[in-house]
Amino acid sequence: MMKTLAVTSGVVLALTLALAGAAGAQTFTKDVAPILQKSCQSCHRPGQMAPMSLMTYQDVRPWARSIKQRVTERQMPPWGIDPHVGIQSFKNDPSLRDDEVRLIAKWVDAGAPMGNAADMPKPREFDDSASWHIGKPDVIVTSPKHVVPAEAADWWGSYYVDTGLTEDRYIKAIESKPGKTAVVHHLLTYAVDADMTGDSNGDDSNAETSGEFLNEFAVGKNGDLFPEGTGRLLRAGTKIKFDFHYHSVGQEITDQSQLGIVLYPKGYTPKHVVYSKQLGQPTEPLDIPGGSTYVRSDGYTRFNQAGKITAFQPHMHTRGKRQCIELIYPDNKTEQLNCADWSFNWHIVSVYADDVAPIYPAGTVLHVISWHDNSASKANPDPRNWVGSGQRTIDEMGFAWITWHDFTEEQYKAEFDARKGVRRTTTAQGQPQ
Template identity: 25%
Template sequence: MPRSPIPFMASALLACGAPDGGLDTTTTGDSDTSAADPAEPPVSYTRHVAPILARHCVACHKPGSIAPFVLDDYAAAAPFSAAIVAATAAREMPPFSADNSGACGSFRDAQWLSDEELATLAAWHEAGAPEGPEAPAPEPAPLPGLTGELLTVAMAEPYVPDAAQPDDYRCFVVEGAPADGPERFVTGFAVRPGNAAVVHHVIVYAPKGEDAQAQVQALDDAEPGPGYTCFGTAQVPAAVAAAWAPGGGATHYPPGTGIRLKPGAPLVLQMHYNTLAGGDLTDRSEVDLEVVEGGVKPARFVGLVDLLLELPPGQAEAHAGVDVELGQAGKLTGPVDLLGLFPHMHTLGRTLELGRAGPSGAGCLVRVPRWDFHWQRLYFYDQPIRLDPADLLTLRCSYDTRTRDTVTRWGEGTLDEMCVAGLLVVDP
């Protein structure tokens, strides 16, 4: 059974970050204290900390959302000052797993606290978490929306997650683009959780080919009730069309690009439910896909996978990975622009790194120093990276297998593992 994403309150702190279209995170509010009351603390909640929490945290840490407690005022936030510092300093929160320090890629709309913001939070805690002068509460960071034509995919009926387990992964086969309509491309998406207190992440998959489409329908038919169990992936060959975690607003693919949807083909809506909140767990979520009929470059995912993965048990640091030329991995004959990535492992995963060496250059493409299965997302580069089909890509994953007494191999199941990097590319 996968571990709970909220085993202790500190690990869920700052569970959200700046939304798509992100804000300047180097500003921590009005810090000019030259004309302030001499008795005013140099770092306070109202003048310095509240703006940081509003930008990065309150979208999830508010009543009725996925976080287990609120951080929307001083009385709520002050008791957690030590936990806030611990979780943010360790880069466990906000939940942006990719390193955005600039040492290994630079990503758009990164949910990444600046060094100045981290220092402000630490100074506030060390000062005893003072409140500061009376001031109006800052508004939470606004979430952007979608502006184009929408294709809404939705669960056909409500589903009640299994309260006997902290995490329930369920896939629902939903209608995609109309069979009698034109070919469409997904250029953005927004998730509307039916029960925000339990919906932990959502991934929309597009099954690859008629065989995969038939397989998902068979999986659905084989289990009672809506949907089928789907820890990890959709359980069939499928492309990611959308990936969302709480606190995110609308997500837009890089301008001028989109993911192709085949007319009449079903989609798979994977829901990850966390049931620790208790109460009414019933959910019926929807996803709005922003679509266009053309005028964009078709983006596609090239998968790097270690299908021969074998992890010995009882190891604090077991390793897997694969070296492969890009052209071989993606059946490419010419250069492509790398727009973003989708890293993926299961619950034993600890770190993931992807590098390149070849005609286009050498260096690190992405580094995930603290993998967390429960906070998966797409990462888009600030600028596309040109890759050559002769580039050698090196994918390295590490795992903690001390909880296992047998060899862990590649697979879709709860007790299996993966080492995957999905590269979102377009032809230049």
């Protein structure tokens, strides 16, 4: 008798569990589709750069395993910033939340069920309009026509184009607009000196010049509008360097991209002038033996004035692995800001949220730590080669693009005190800092 009861209750328990599981199970239409709409479809839809569409259940089903892998390894959506170190509040962070990643993984493990068709959300509408998101630009700079063959290796190269500007002016807003989004994997623009020439045309022996980083095109990005009273200086006679990564997509496509710039009125000087420069160049030439893993280099730049860092972008080439940045304050205390995994496929600018953007007193040193990995991997062209510092794509680099503006002593003190207030409130509530 006891035995029967036990068996029966066992069956009942199993049944209950199965039912509860079914009722609570994630489905594509109800749970997964909204996440894909929000975080994936900007790239994963017809005509965009990603290799497959993730719009419908039929599109998505064959990719379920691969989706689980890419989202749990935090490779998709592309971002790079290590979520376990340093500042985590950015204006442009596309990452999935932990619960979204868990949900996708559970859904895939349960066989990626479609669920109820009626639960499917309305398709997301995309603003594919040819208009500028920053308003009507005062200056439009256009890159030369570039033919992307139907099938070819990826193309990294640059073009230099005059702005036509005859006087110094301040930039209020700026937007890069690719002609054909399917083939423009990334587009970065820089302001460079008038004597810079040499369209590289895919010849990667051409020098990678410095200059001031202006703007990046990334899918779903609508341009940079500087906060009121903040701007970038664009000097008369400056040239624009268009840095492209073109990607073949099975048919021949001709691209011509544009940079649009809205200027402050003539004679206006913003309160804060914003700079973007290559900081923390390695102190020693890079020396990366064939087959080596995790070769470290360090670079330092001293800020002679107090200021605020508004954006960070690592820069390395194909052997780049990871970069961390920290501040060494005048009292020798060190604070880690961020670490980012690097992939040469993705040049991502991380823009700090205003209230946590790092501020520092005069005399602070920025410390940039880069790691290169020259072991065999999909991304490494040839792990047998020694690699050193240099300008060509096959050479290496390890610096950070930092965007910042200076503070006067009074401005720094005011912002420092304002933030102290915020911290005290948090501590009073007993929350960890």
